[in-house]
Amino acid sequence: ETKPRTPVIWVNGLECTCCSESFIRGAHPLAKDVVLSMISLDYSHVLMAAAGHAAEAALAEAMETHKGNYILAVEGNPPLNEDGMFCIVGGRPFVEKLKEAAAGAKAVIAWGACASYGCVQAAKPNPTQATPIHKVITDKPIIKIPGCPPIAEVMTGVITYMLTFDRLPELDRQGRPAMFYGQRIHDKCYRRPHFDAGQFVEAWDDDNARKGYCLYKMGCKGPTTYNACSTIGWNEGISFPIQSGHGCIGCSEDGFWDQGGFYDRL
Numbered sequence: 001e002t003k004p005r006t007p008v009i010w011v012n013g014l015e016c017t018c019c020s021e022s023f024i025r026g027a028h029p030l031a032k033d034v035v036l037s038m039i040s041l042d043y044s045h046v047l048m049a050a051a052g053h054a055a056e057a058a059l060a061e062a063m064e065t066h067k068g069n070y071i072l073a074v075e076g077n078p079p080l081n082e083d084g085m086f087c088i089v090g091g092r093p094f095v096e097k098l099k100e101a102a103a104g105a106k107a108v109i110a111w112g113a114c115a116s117y118g119c120v121q122a123a124k125p126n127p128t129q130a131t132p133i134h135k136v137i138t139d140k141p142i143i144k145i146p147g148c149p150p151i152a153e154v155m156t157g158v159i160t161y162m163l164t165f166d167r168l169p170e171l172d173r174q175g176r177p178a179m180f181y182g183q184r185i186h187d188k189c190y191r192r193p194h195f196d197a198g199q200f201v202e203a204w205d206d207d208n209a210r211k212g213y214c215l216y217k218m219g220c221k222g223p224t225t226y227n228a229c230s231t232i233g234w235n236e237g238i239s240f241p242i243q244s245g246h247g248c249i250g251c252s253e254d255g256f257w258d259q260g261g262f263y264d265r266l
């Protein structure tokens with residue numbers, strides 16, 4: 001109770017804000033417990049009460065006060081074309097804000113496909129030159145939490161691990177926490193017995209779809225996608241895309257969008 005809470009600065013570039021939306025639905029631990037009891041969320045223009053100049057002043061103060069000690073959480077990415085003018089936050093290009101905030105951080109979290117890999121705004125022809133953050137921040141440890149968005153409990157779980165052990169979780173060679181991204185969706189998918197038995201859905205409304213057969217022939221990317229959806233699930237484990245009848249579209253993989261996760265079979 002007496003230990004100071006770890007300061008977190010959460011910045012947003014080119015994004016859709018659904019990584020924040022996912023985070024606030026975290027149930028284990030509850031997002032409210034993370035924000036109110038575990039960390040000191042010193043800046044998040046989505047979740048903070050302040051806006052405009054007051055918010056930017058809070059950011060400057062947090063960066064100065066906690067230099068070298070805060071975690072920088074990044075949602076979205078910086079567009080580099082035309083000196084970053086395609087994403088202006090607080091009156092200046094986001095890329096400047098990102099570099100400045102990263103300079104004083106002890107570690108950086110890349111939330112979601114946008115920050116980790118680029119996502120839709122980096123899809124070809126990428127007119128704004130939207131760029132994943134590891135290409136801009138090159139001198140800090142970056143932990144990637146891909147997904148579009150990431151699972152809420154993966155987000156709160158990673159923060160909990162970092163606060164509990166005061167270190168980064170074990171990362172794979174792409175910089176993702178192995179505990180959440182160590183297996184493919186396909187490895188733990190409850191439809192896997194149908195895959196192994198050669199029982200496949202052949203059309204969205206066919207009899208095999210009603211029987212819950214494997215969605216591989218409908219373009220499911222589960223065999224090449226590393227994420228925890230088939231183990232942790234979404235919405236407190238109630239379901240995940242495949243359980244609701246649609247194949248995985250590989251939202252947590254590098255190249256999501258350009259690799260054709262969306263209906264490339266049709």
Ligand code: SF4
Pocket residue numbers: 015016017018019020075076111112113114115119120147148149150
């Ligand atoms: Fe939105 Fe997906 Fe980007 Fe998260 S990764 S901000 S959910 S587009």
Ligand code: SF4
Pocket residue numbers: 185186187189190191192193195213214215216220221222223242247248
């Ligand atoms: Fe694998 Fe997808 Fe079939 Fe599940 S539905 S068994 S993830 S191919």
Ligand code: F3S
Pocket residue numbers: 147148185225227229240241242247248249250251252
């Ligand atoms: Fe994304 Fe596939 Fe999970 S589309 S949400 S990684 S099942």
